[in-house]
Amino acid sequence: MSRPWAQNGATLALYAVIVCAWTWPLVTDPTGLSVSPQFDAYSLIWLLDEAPRLGWDMVSHGSAWPTGHGLVRVDSFIAFAAATALRGVVNPVLLASSMALLGPVLSAWAAERFAAHSLRVAWPWSLIAGLCYGFSGLMATALLEGHYYAMVTPWLPLLAMATLLATGPRARPIHGVAVAVMWTLCLLTTAYCGLAASLLVLGLGARSPRRLLRPPVLLACGLMLATGAGFTWLYLRGDGGSGDTLSSAVTTSRILEAGSASVADLALVSPDAELIGHSISPVLGWTCLLLFLTAPLVWKRLPHVRRLMLLAVVVLTITMGPVVEIAGQRLPWVLTPLTHMDWASAFRFPVRLMPVAYLCMGAIAAAVAARLAARSPRLAGPLLLFAVVDCFLGIGLPARTARLPLDVPSAYRGLPPEGGLLELLPYFTSSDVDDALFMRNLACSYQRVHHKPLTHACLGTRVNDTPGRALNDYVLEGCLEDSDGQRAQLRQWLVALGVSHVTLRPLLFPPNDREPLRGCLSELAGEPHATSSDGGELLVIYQLIEPQDWDPSGEHALHHAAFMEFL
Amino acid sequence: MVALRYAQLKEHEISSCDRTFWALWLALTLGLLVTPAWASEASDPGEAAVQQRLLLRVVAPPGVVLDGATAMVERPDGRTIPVRLSDDGTEPGDLSWDGVYVGYSTGVFARYLPVELSVTFPGEARMVVHSGIERIDDAYSAALTWRLVELDGAWYARRTSSTSVGFEEPVNELVGLAASLSWALFLAAYITWLLVRRRADP
Numbered sequence: 001m002s003r004p005w006a007q008n009g010a011t012l013a014l015y016a017v018i019v020c021a022w023t024w025p026l027v028t029d030p031t032g033l034s035v036s037p038q039f040d041a042y043s044l045i046w047l048l049d050e051a052p053r054l055g056w057d058m059v060s061h062g063s064a065w066p067t068g069h070g071l072v073r074v075d076s077f078i079a080f081a082a083a084t085a086l087r088g089v090v091n092p093v094l095l096a097s098s099m100a101l102l103g104p105v106l107s108a109w110a111a112e113r114f115a116a117h118s119l120r121v122a123w124p125w126s127l128i129a130g131l132c133y134g135f136s137g138l139m140a141t142a143l144l145e146g147h148y149y150a151m152v153t154p155w156l157p158l159l160a161m162a163t164l165l166a167t168g169p170r171a172r173p174i175h176g177v178a179v180a181v182m183w184t185l186c187l188l189t190t191a192y193c194g195l196a197a198s199l200l201v202l203g204l205g206a207r208s209p210r211r212l213l214r215p216p217v218l219l220a221c222g223l224m225l226a227t228g229a230g231f232t233w234l235y236l237r238g239d240g241g242s243g244d245t246l247s248s249a250v251t252t253s254r255i256l257e258a259g260s261a262s263v264a265d266l267a268l269v270s271p272d273a274e275l276i277g278h279s280i281s282p283v284l285g286w287t288c289l290l291l292f293l294t295a296p297l298v299w300k301r302l303p304h305v306r307r308l309m310l311l312a313v314v315v316l317t318i319t320m321g322p323v324v325e326i327a328g329q330r331l332p333w334v335l336t337p338l339t340h341m342d343w344a345s346a347f348r349f350p351v352r353l354m355p356v357a358y359l360c361m362g363a364i365a366a367a368v369a370a371r372l373a374a375r376s377p378r379l380a381g382p383l384l385l386f387a388v389v390d391c392f393l394g395i396g397l398p399a400r401t402a403r404l405p406l407d408v409p410s411a412y413r414g415l416p417p418e419g420g421l422l423e424l425l426p427y428f429t430s431s432d433v434d435d436a437l438f439m440r441n442l443a444c445s446y447q448r449v450h451h452k453p454l455t456h457a458c459l460g461t462r463v464n465d466t467p468g469r470a471l472n473d474y475v476l477e478g479c480l481e482d483s484d485g486q487r488a489q490l491r492q493w494l495v496a497l498g499v500s501h502v503t504l505r506p507l508l509f510p511p512n513d514r515e516p517l518r519g520c521l522s523e524l525a526g527e528p529h530a531t532s533s534d535g536g537e538l539l540v541i542y543q544l545i546e547p548q549d550w551d552p553s554g555e556h557a558l559h560h561a562a563f564m565e566f567l
Numbered sequence: 568m569v570a571l572r573y574a575q576l577k578e579h580e581i582s583s584c585d586r587t588f589w590a591l592w593l594a595l596t597l598g599l600l601v602t603p604a605w606a607s608e609a610s611d612p613g614e615a616a617v618q619q620r621l622l623l624r625v626v627a628p629p630g631v632v633l634d635g636a637t638a639m640v641e642r643p644d645g646r647t648i649p650v651r652l653s654d655d656g657t658e659p660g661d662l663s664w665d666g667v668y669v670g671y672s673t674g675v676f677a678r679y680l681p682v683e684l685s686v687t688f689p690g691e692a693r694m695v696v697h698s699g700i701e702r703i704d705d706a707y708s709a710a711l712t713w714r715l716v717e718l719d720g721a722w723y724a725r726r727t728s729s730t731s732v733g734f735e736e737p738v739n740e741l742v743g744l745a746a747s748l749s750w751a752l753f754l755a756a757y758i759t760w761l762l763v764r765r766r767a768d769p
Binding site (some may be wrong): 275287297376435537 | 617641643644645675676677678679680681700702704705706707726727728743744747750751754755757758761762764765
């Protein structure tokens with residue numbers, strides 16, 4: 001075996017072993033287990049299942065029944081495309097798990113190549129770049145929050161590599177095309193990754209005007225502008241999506257603060273990281289950080305190192321958000337001006353720009369390690385081991401992973417696919433929005449088995465003011481309060497809207513409401529159609545329309561009209 | 568001459584490495600995923616009889632002693648299990664009289680559970696301090712911890728981190744911080760040593 005093959009094989013093997021340990025026990029059951037303690041893995045599974053059924057209009061008819069739900073503001077087009085391309089070949093749960101298992105390996109490998117190619121770092125020291133980038137604190141956050149698509153980001157190191165080539169002395173048009181392609185892939189992975197990619201291009205591409213006005217750079221700029229314009233047009237076409245309506249600087253400031261890195265977070269994962277519905281832990285490995293800080297002492301003749309250092313510091317500064325707390329003192333920080341702009345609350349997670357800092361710091365750390373090892377590789381050898389230890393020590397994986405079976409409750413099995421399904425959920429106050437998202441996402445993820453369209457919209461964070469929620473609340477009010485004879489009209493409305501089944505989760509409701517709800521639904525639909533207590537939930541499903549009574553011809557338009565009237 | 572030859576070899580090695588990188592990468596991303604056997608879910612839904620063990624803890628403020636604490640836990644199979652939380656060291660893992668009341672609940676796997684917490688202060692009637700739905704993030708074992716808080720004369724329980732409470736709290740926080748800083752110091756010393764050696768080397 002030639003040396004490059006052996007080196008690449010060893011690189012791959014090392015990263016594969018680390019990812020298995022990191023995401024443990026995901027590799028033991030990638031088709032039936034979630035290791036994410038938060039709730040977005042469920043909506044990802046729903047999306048991966050639904051994506052292949054969508055047309056060019058990107059309207060999901062499996063969600064927000066009967067009107068349908070436009071998905072042009074989907075988080076990740078890459079996940080979307082992967083699900084569509086692998087339709088019928090890979091099931092959605094395995095596809096999600098594959099992203100979590102392959103993503104860090106590919107990303108780390110690309111970062112390792114970036115260090116080797118662009119900074120001329122010799123193997124095995126280039127491995128440090130991959131360890132810092134592919135197994136970073138933010139990658140762990142993506143794993144624990146269930147944003148597995150955000151773990152597939154080899155595009156960013158490849159973009160860095162292409163940008164340096166396109167702006168370098170031996171630039172060719174193909175390098176410009178590579179920049180545009182990698183930037184587009186970043187943008188399609190997540191909007192934050194696209195933003196990070198833009199920063200990276202600006203930071204690494206800033207050269208003298210003479211060098212910038214050359215065909216490769218102009219080509220890259222033209223292609224990126226065209227893609228960016230297309231993406232923006234698509235985004236603006238989509239309905240309201242995720243933004244919360246914010247009215248004050250205090251709210252904007254609070255949102256930005258919650259999504260920013262703090263000084264303490266950079267050193268060690270907080271014990272409270274998993275408590276608030278997110279798992280933000282942008283830990284910087286000490287090995288990477290200390291080697292990075294050593295760079296000025298050894299950076300003579302290291303290519304690109306000053307620009308990478310500056311970019312890392314700038315991005316790290318931005319990710320700290322609007323306020324920095326040091327020794328109990330809250331100090332205004334670089335994003336403070338944004339807190340006075342309402343629109344800035346859309347930039348909810350400044351911390352998600354961190355991959356640029358990890359990439360730059362990792363590449364520099366690898367270059368410094370190689371420099372330190374130049375004369376005595378054996379003495380510097382432990383640095384590699386320390387970088388591996390850092391992937392686990394401060395970040396806290398795999399101790400933070402969950403073991404949640406993705407079994408679908410048996411009550412859903414055997415439901416006829418005709419007609420809509422109303423998942424009756426309690427009202428969650430704005431402070432419980434994470435609980436509302438958890439329940440909504442979980443219910444949507446079961447659709448991969450029963451294939452019934454759901455009245456709730458399965459994507460977006462505005463869970464309390466959607467049409468599906470209005471129908472849910474109308475049924476709850478009718479059953480529990482029965483004001484203005486609402487209950488008498490419930491069945492009529494539900495049938496007119498084409499809702500054939502209603503699911504009740506009794507344990508979600510206060511004990512006093514459970515019997516009235518059961519009684520009301522029995523009154524509407526007779527005895528429960530199915531009941532189950534497996535899969536981690538107690539479920540009771542009521543059937544409003546018998547399958548033999550379902551007439552598919554022209555029904556959908558009628559349901560749609562009825563829904564408009566209902567609203 | 569030797570240095571030049573070494574640099575040329577490195578250059579060649581790096582560009583060959585790039586080609587193999589792309590080849591392996593394509594093989595990995597495309598090849599591994601296309602396996603028809605993976606088109607369906609492997610696990611048999613609903614069949615796994617997972618037993619879930621919950622550690623329930625209530626942390627009383629310093630100086631506050633409770634006569635007792637109880638958690639009522641409702642499982643998906645319809646069973647409502649009262650769990651007595653004690654601080655006398657009889658429960659596994661409980662340090663006696665540290666102000667942390669501990670109990671365990673074992674039952675069928677639940678993704679979320681209604682939990683009602685009640686406490687009894689000496690000479691007073693039992694009072695409910697929390698009632699709500701708790702998300703459980705592990706099918707096998709999880710810890711739920713609440714901290715008793717007094718606000719305007721009323722007591723309620725607020726969810727808190729489960730990693731360190733009671734006597735362990737300052738110790739654990741200190742240990743975490745100390746371990747992180749010690750690791751950083753060790754690394755800093757090691758890197759400094761490498762730097763010094765490099766400069767000292769002729």
